Amino acid sequence: MEQQFTTTSPDETIAKGKEFVSSLEAGSIVCLQGALGAGKTHFVKGMAEGLGIESNEVSSPTFTLINEYDGDKSLFHFDCYRMESPREALEIGAEEYFYGDGVTVIEWAERIESLIPPEAIWIFIEAPDKNTRKFVIRKRDS
Known part of the structure; x- marks a missing residue:
């Protein structure tokens, strides 16, 4: 199953990250893929807020x-750049974190x-212009 949404500001990207993390359980792995400046870290900031950080x-x-x-x-935030x-x-x-008791988010996964792991959620982020970010969420094999 695939989900898509678009944001038009860093604050909106943070809000979407906060909303997204509310559906995750401990042990969830989220992989972020997108160019430099695409909004990966802003999305993680929102995830953190949703976890009380x-x-x-x-x-x-x-x-x-x-x-x-x-x-x-706990939020485990990797950057593999x-x-x-x-x-x-x-x-x-890394594998200990993947199977740990927190949410793992990986930039440049x-x-x-x-x-x-195959159950990881992948989020592909595109920046079609300076302010707009397009997010596509899916399992890697779909």
């Missing part, structure tokens, strides 16, 4: 690879796609 605490873990946030459920291979994700214990 201050969105201003959320930043893209480009250099640290993973940030952990404690809220109503700088990863050269899935092996690097294994070295930081396509870089470690071979490690991603």
Whole structure:
């Protein structure tokens, strides 16, 4: 099953992230795919808000690879942009997070796609213009 929506501002993207995370359970894995500046981190900020985490605490873990946030459920936020291979994700214990008790969200997930469990939710983000973001949510194989 596929869902689509469009946002026209960062605040609207954050609101959609907050709305989206309300349907997730602990152990859920969300993979975000989109170009630099597409809105991935704003969407994660919304997910954080939905889990009772201050969105201003959320930043893209480009250099640290993973940030952990404690809220109503934990949020494990990966950024695989700088990863050269899935092996690097294994070295930081990614699979333990995938099967943990929080929600895992992965920016640039396509870089470690071979490690991603089949039940993961993939969100493809396009930026057709400066303000508009188009989101397509689906299971990877659909």
